[in-house]
Structures are given as C-alpha cells and as structure tokens.
Amino acid sequence: MLNIEKLSKSYGERQVLQDLTLHIQPGEIYGLLGPNGAGKTTTINIICNLLSADSGVIQINGKPVSKTTKLLVGVAPQENLLYKTLSCEENLNFYAQIYGLKTQQRRQQVETSLAAVNLLDRAKSPIETLSGGMQRRMNIAVALVHQPKLLILDEPTTGLDIEARYEIWDLIRRLKSQGMTILLTTHLLDEAERLCQRIGILKGGGIVAEGSLEELRQRITAQEMLVVQTPQEEQAIARAQSLGFTYRRYGNDLTFWLPEQLELKEIIARFDGIPLDSISRQPVRLEHIYVEVTQQN
Numbered sequence: 001m002l003n004i005e006k007l008s009k010s011y012g013e014r015q016v017l018q019d020l021t022l023h024i025q026p027g028e029i030y031g032l033l034g035p036n037g038a039g040k041t042t043t044i045n046i047i048c049n050l051l052s053a054d055s056g057v058i059q060i061n062g063k064p065v066s067k068t069t070k071l072l073v074g075v076a077p078q079e080n081l082l083y084k085t086l087s088c089e090e091n092l093n094f095y096a097q098i099y100g101l102k103t104q105q106r107r108q109q110v111e112t113s114l115a116a117v118n119l120l121d122r123a124k125s126p127i128e129t130l131s132g133g134m135q136r137r138m139n140i141a142v143a144l145v146h147q148p149k150l151l152i153l154d155e156p157t158t159g160l161d162i163e164a165r166y167e168i169w170d171l172i173r174r175l176k177s178q179g180m181t182i183l184l185t186t187h188l189l190d191e192a193e194r195l196c197q198r199i200g201i202l203k204g205g206g207i208v209a210e211g212s213l214e215e216l217r218q219r220i221t222a223q224e225m226l227v228v229q230t231p232q233e234e235q236a237i238a239r240a241q242s243l244g245f246t247y248r249r250y251g252n253d254l255t256f257w258l259p260e261q262l263e264l265k266e267i268i269a270r271f272d273g274i275p276l277d278s279i280s281r282q283p284v285r286l287e288h289i290y291v292e293v294t295q296q297n
Contacts, residue, residue: 001024001025001026001027001060001061001149001181002004002022002023002024002058002060002150002181002183003023003024003057003058003059004020004021004022004023004043004047004056004057004058004061005056005057005058006019006020006021006055006056006057007019007020007021007043007046007053007056007057007058007295008020008053008054008055008056008205009039009046009051009054010054012199012250015205015229016039016042016205017039017042017046017056017205017206018204018205018206019056019205019206020039020043020056020202020205020206021206021207021208022200022207022210024150024181024183025181026179026181027176027179027180027181028176028181028182028197028198029172029176029182029184029195029196029197030182030183030185030196030197030198030199031185031186031192031195031196031198031199031200032082032183032184032185032200032202033185033186033187033189033192033199033200033201033202033290034200034201034202034203034294035047035160035203035294037066038202038203038204038205039205039261040154040185040202041154042132043202044075044154044183046058046065046187047060047065047073047150047183048075048152048154049065049066049067049069049070051143051176060072060073060149060150061150063082069229071105071146071148072148072149072150073149073150073151073152073244074143074144074145074146074148074150074151074152075152075154075282076136076140076142076143076151076152076153076154076156076219077154078138078154078155078158079140080096080135080136080138080139081139081142082127082135082138082139082142083127084126084127084128085126085127085128085265086127087123087124087125087126087127088114088119088122088123088124088125088127088130088141089110089114089123089124091127091142092109092110092114092136092141092142092145093106093110095145095146096109096110096145097144099146101145101146103267108118109145109147109286110123110145111123111291112144113141113142113145114141116141116144116174116175117138117140117141117144117171117176118137118139118171119137119138119141122134127250129285129291131164131243132159132160132161133160133161133162133163133164133165133167133168134137136156136157136164137171138285139156139168139170140153140156140168140246142180145261149181149295150181150182150183151175151180151181151183151185152181152182152183152185153172153182153185154185155185155186156168156172156184156282157169157186157188157191158163158187158188165191166247169191169195172184172195173195178296184196187270189285189286189287189290190285190286190287193213193285193286194296196213197212198210198211198212199211199212199213199216199286201289201290201293201294202239203293203294203296205277207290208293208294209293213286216286216289217284217289218293219289219292219293220257220284220288220289221246221257222246222257222258222259222284223258223259223260223284223287224260224261224262224281224282224283224284224286224287225255225257225258225281225282225283225284225288226245226253226255226257226267226279226281226282227253227255227278227279227280227281227282228239228254228255228256228271228276228278228279229254229276229277229278229279230254230274230275230276230277231275231277232274233254235274236254236271236274236276237254239270239271239274240256243270244259245257248288248291248292250287250288250291255288263282266277267281272284275293
C-alpha cells in the first residue's frame with residue numbers, strides 16, 4: 001500500500017530524513033515511532049504531497065505521490081481540524097466538498113463516516129458540545145469522508161482520558177477489520193503495542209529497528225525484566241553483573257535483564273545478603289526496546 005525507498009529531506013544544512021525506507025502492507029496497522037525531531041511529521045507531509053523530498057521514491061497503492069494520490073490518503077492530525085460552531089454533519093459536508101464529492105455521494109459519505117466513528121446520533125450537534133474523545137473521533141471521520149485507501153493517524157489519543165482512549169483504540173481496530181491500511185504515530189508505547197502489527201522506530205532520519213513486537217524483542221537479550229528496590233543499589237548491581245545480568249535504569253527503576261525465567265525464590269536466593277524492599281517481574285515491553293534502540297545506537 002505504501003512503499004518508501006531511500007527517502008531523503010534536508011532543511012538547509014539540517015538533514016531530517018536520510019535514506020528512509022519502509023513498506024506498509026495493505027490492511028495492516030504500522031506504528032511509526034521516534035523521538036521529537038526524528039522526522040515523523042516530515043515523512044507524513046511528503047506522503048501527503050505537502051512537501052517535496054530531496055531524493056527517493058514513494059508510492060501509494062502503486063502510484064507515485066502526486067496531486068492525484070492525495071485522494072488515496074486520509075489524515076487525522078494531532079490538532080483537530082474541526083469548526084467548533086458547526087455541527088458534525090456540517091463539518092463533514094464541508095470537507096467532502098473540498099475533496100470534490102458530488103451531492104448524492106457527499107450525503108452518503110457523511111452518513112457512512114459518522115456511522116464509522118459511532119456518532120450518527122450526534123450528526124446535528126455542534127462540535128463544541130462534544131467531549132474530547134468524540135471530537136477526536138470526528139477528526140478521524142473527516143479523514144475518512146472521501147474513502148481513502150491509507151489512513152494516517154498522528155497521535156490520535158494525545159490528551160485523552162483512558163476511557164476515551166479505549167474508544168479510539170476500538171475504532172482503529174474496527175477500521176482495520178474493514179480492510180483499512182493505517183499508519184499510526186504515537187508517543188504512547190502501550191498504544192503501539194496493542195494496535196500495531198509492525199512497528200518502525202525512526203532515528204537519525206532512518207528506520208533503526210522494525211518488525212512485529214516479537215521480532216523487536218529479539219534485540220534485547222532478556223527473557224524477563226526484574227525491577228528491584230533496595231537501599232544497597234551498588235551492591236545489587238555488582239551482584240547482578242557477577243551473575244551475568246545486564247542492568248538498566250528506566251526512569252527511577254533499577255532494572256535487571258534476566259537471560260532466563262527464574263522462580264521468585266531463585267531470584268531472592270541469588271541476591272542473598274542484599275536487603276530487597278521489593279521485586280517486580282515484568283515482561284520485555286516495547287518501552288524497553290524503544291529506549292535501548294533510541295539511546296544506545
């Protein structure tokens with residue numbers, strides 16, 4: 001659906017993208033992750049033909065990016081593109097006209113888009129009367145109104161409470177089940193874990209790690225993570241290293257990579273003589289992989 005080969009882009013002397021290559025298959029949710037400034041927004045703008053690349057090839061559904069491929073792409077940006085005093089129906093009608101939909105088709109697509117985001121009952125409601133979660137769903141409805149083949153969701157749940165976030169996640173899953181291809185950018189790593197079939201981590205203008213969550217886990221030589229609280233951290237680190245455990249700090253958490261899964265009593269025995277206030281065993285998560293890839297490379 002989306003094929004990008006050796007895409008490069010600079011702003012003056014600052015290289016933002018350098019030989020970026022990624023391929024998104026039809027019907028999959030692909031998560032594009034990376035720190036601020038990594039090039040995610042530039043990549044989206046080039047896909048949408050809002051910005052020209054310096055070099056490289058980019059195709060959408062087999063067609064080179066151009067004015068015509070704009071109709072193949074729907075974008076729900078991080079900031080809602082909604083007119084707050086207009087109703088949901090009026091907003092969708094406005095954007096459908098921009099995309100050139102004729103009256104009958106426009107009427108049908110407005111209804112279809114509202115149904116897709118479960119807001120048919122709020123068709124006549126002004127945007128300003130909707131909750132934050134409903135407004136985010138309406139933002140996605142705008143991106144769907146012209147029946148795109150590729151949907152780009154840029155930070156779709158930023159600033160939402162957990163219930164609204166779950167609603168957006170359910171919506172994204174429904175869209176995938178209907179065959180929609182989705183490019184998702186997010187700083188919420190649990191969101192990428194739950195939704196994406198494949199994940200690409202962008203750094204230095206290129207993809208530095210890519211694959212399913214299971215494939216990405218192979219980048220860390222750990223079967224399990226052990227988070228320890230102890231008043232004798234230096235002694236605990238020295239003991240862990242003598243046992244062949246890698247140690248990392250994730251925030252304030254002192255964490256050891258366990259090369260094999262151990263019973264709790266075995267773990268305690270290996271730290272015999274060192275006071276342990278608490279021990280927490282965790283699976284290897286995307287956050288561990290992300291930190292390793294972005295900070296260690």
